[in-house]
Amino acid sequence: MKVINVLEEAAKRVHKNVKHLAGTKESGTDHGMGAGGDISRRIDIVAEKTVLDYLREINFECTVFGEECGIVKLSPNPKGFIIMDAIDGSTNAVRGLPFFCCSLAYTPEDKLSSVTDGVVMDLHNGDLYSASKGKGAYMNGKKIQVHKEKPIYFVVGVDISGISPDVLPQLAPILSASNHVRHFGAVALELAIFARGLVDVFVDLRKKLRITDVAAGYLIASEAGGYVVDENGMPLDSNLSYDKRISFIAAANEETLADVRKKLGLSPKI
Amino acid sequence: MKVINVLEEAAKRVHKNVKHLAGTKESGTDHGMGAGGDISRRIDIVAEKTVLDYLREINFECTVFGEECGIVKLSPNPKGFIIMDAIDGSTNAVRGLPFFCCSLAYTPEDKLSSVTDGVVMDLHNGDLYSASKGKGAYMNGKKIQVHKEKPIYFVVGVDISGISPDVLPQLAPILSASNHVRHFGAVALELAIFARGLVDVFVDLRKKLRITDVAAGYLIASEAGGYVVDENGMPLDSNLSYDKRISFIAAANEETLADVRKKLGLSPKI
Numbered sequence: 001m002k003v004i005n006v007l008e009e010a011a012k013r014v015h016k017n018v019k020h021l022a023g024t025k026e027s028g029t030d031h032g033m034g035a036g037g038d039i040s041r042r043i044d045i046v047a048e049k050t051v052l053d054y055l056r057e058i059n060f061e062c063t064v065f066g067e068e069c070g071i072v073k074l075s076p077n078p079k080g081f082i083i084m085d086a087i088d089g090s091t092n093a094v095r096g097l098p099f100f101c102c103s104l105a106y107t108p109e110d111k112l113s114s115v116t117d118g119v120v121m122d123l124h125n126g127d128l129y130s131a132s133k134g135k136g137a138y139m140n141g142k143k144i145q146v147h148k149e150k151p152i153y154f155v156v157g158v159d160i161s162g163i164s165p166d167v168l169p170q171l172a173p174i175l176s177a178s179n180h181v182r183h184f185g186a187v188a189l190e191l192a193i194f195a196r197g198l199v200d201v202f203v204d205l206r207k208k209l210r211i212t213d214v215a216a217g218y219l220i221a222s223e224a225g226g227y228v229v230d231e232n233g234m235p236l237d238s239n240l241s242y243d244k245r246i247s248f249i250a251a252a253n254e255e256t257l258a259d260v261r262k263k264l265g266l267s268p269k270i
Numbered sequence: 271m272k273v274i275n276v277l278e279e280a281a282k283r284v285h286k287n288v289k290h291l292a293g294t295k296e297s298g299t300d301h302g303m304g305a306g307g308d309i310s311r312r313i314d315i316v317a318e319k320t321v322l323d324y325l326r327e328i329n330f331e332c333t334v335f336g337e338e339c340g341i342v343k344l345s346p347n348p349k350g351f352i353i354m355d356a357i358d359g360s361t362n363a364v365r366g367l368p369f370f371c372c373s374l375a376y377t378p379e380d381k382l383s384s385v386t387d388g389v390v391m392d393l394h395n396g397d398l399y400s401a402s403k404g405k406g407a408y409m410n411g412k413k414i415q416v417h418k419e420k421p422i423y424f425v426v427g428v429d430i431s432g433i434s435p436d437v438l439p440q441l442a443p444i445l446s447a448s449n450h451v452r453h454f455g456a457v458a459l460e461l462a463i464f465a466r467g468l469v470d471v472f473v474d475l476r477k478k479l480r481i482t483d484v485a486a487g488y489l490i491a492s493e494a495g496g497y498v499v500d501e502n503g504m505p506l507d508s509n510l511s512y513d514k515r516i517s518f519i520a521a522a523n524e525e526t527l528a529d530v531r532k533k534l535g536l537s538p539k540i
Binding site: 095096097098125155161163164165171172177178182183184196 | 361365366367368369394395424425428430431432433434435438439441442443445446447448449450451452453454455463466467468469
């Protein structure tokens, strides 16, 4: 079984096991602080257990780097890592807002830039986004690509949750340039819909994201032809660490990326 | 037939007639500038025609105040007005983003404060929100109310599309106070989900909204127990005009409203 198929099957099982929970009081029960530093909700715990149970069932020998469960070795000599945010957008899920997902990525080495396979499952509607390095990105088995048509600033996604008042003014030129700013509240899925061409630009300069939020979405967005870089214009990278925080800019083409960087006061040339 | 039932039936017909269009190239065909000043898309035109055809079919003698079609008298001696944004969130609809709605309100007089009935239909999933003045707010026939539990800043909706760089800093204390900021891109539906308790606060200080965007959502949010005021802390009001632009703050309780106003640098007492 290919790694990508393992990730896809795990995500499908999460969808099956959590869809009845979304928007229920039960889904939000507090289970203490997870490894990533946020409160774990019941829906997070059910989703993570689903993935871990499945990986054990098929004897997938890896180390899981999970948003809630922390680092779990599934065998004495694990081969590679699964980077798991079993529910990205837990607050949306608990409140009943229809935008949350399961994000799973595989890397043979302990770093983001080595990710070879990524899956994002839209847990509201069951759409499955996936990519393997060098093989393009897919939604429900059909090839997807970023939005190549102009105008370049039509729909702009941003993450401004808890943004520092010092960082906000930097975004002003981007926000005022678009009549269609969006923030749905689950970055992995926001990268997936960017990859599919529903959003033209996505910016998160908060330095708050963890590797679990972006590992799968980054690969999917890149394989769909998107330009995704950190605040210094470099490819995203990080060891698997709960401390490392990430900012990024995603744009549907090189010209847009250069223009976004200019508007943000960053060097337009990268 | 009660007015609210007329609005509900019209919204259901819009849902039926546009659901196959969402996310298609056809839905976005340009039909020139609408009365409200935005480009009319094919999906807007189909939705408006559905409402107008239905009102004519049942001989509903009113004047329609439409986002795209302008002012349409449906009889020589119309009684009252239907305020129509047949598709709020057209860009989402055209792009395939799952958040757009039909907003219909009825007022016997030419002003927002006289609105007696309002309906918002979630055109993605078919949820129907409705309210008649003094009779509470409903979703799919079940009574709804705003989110009364604390914490008060948990999920905060904002509209920052094309926001002026001068206005943005005013929002900084609200954005930094919430780890769950959302902007889905269809204000009428954002007010409806606020009414249902999915979002705790909604702020739009851009002075860009038209009466067609808020007429139904305002009644639904108010009837669900929400506090909705303009930037001066007054109840929203306006004659039916395409020129009048509206800002508003919606909060789930009085204490939150006072606190939001303070954070925005507005007098907390109203």
